[in-house]
Amino acid sequence: MTGPDYLDGNAAAGLLSEVFAADITSAVGKCASCGDEAVVAVARVYPNDHGLVVRCSVCGDVLVVAVEKRETVCVDLRGLSWLEMRPAATA
Structure with a gap:
């Protein structure tokens, strides 16, 4: 058997940074x-x-689904009860 067929959550940073201003x-x-x-x-x-x-x-259940569709990103956060993040630093 080779390594796992998934990446860690850092792999979501690129796509989700198009939606969230903060570091997801x-x-x-x-x-x-x-x-x-x-x-x-x-x-x-x-x-x-x-x-x-x-x-x-x-548990392996789905937390987030993000899909790129015609120059938009659709995000389903249904698997999260809540999401807490710090706002992006302002200049």
Whole structure:
């Protein structure tokens, strides 16, 4: 068996930075399924040609789905009870 077929939550930074001004990888979220609270960076990211799926590193349920569609990014955060992040620094 080779390595895992997923990347860590840092892999979501590129696509999700198009939607969120703050650093999404340091945001803390709560899994709506198992209740685990963790930074997005520890989640499991499964990228494909259309976007990505972010899964809880504890229970494996879907936290976030992000899809690029005709110059837009559609984000489904249904798998999170909440998401907490610091605002981007202002100049």
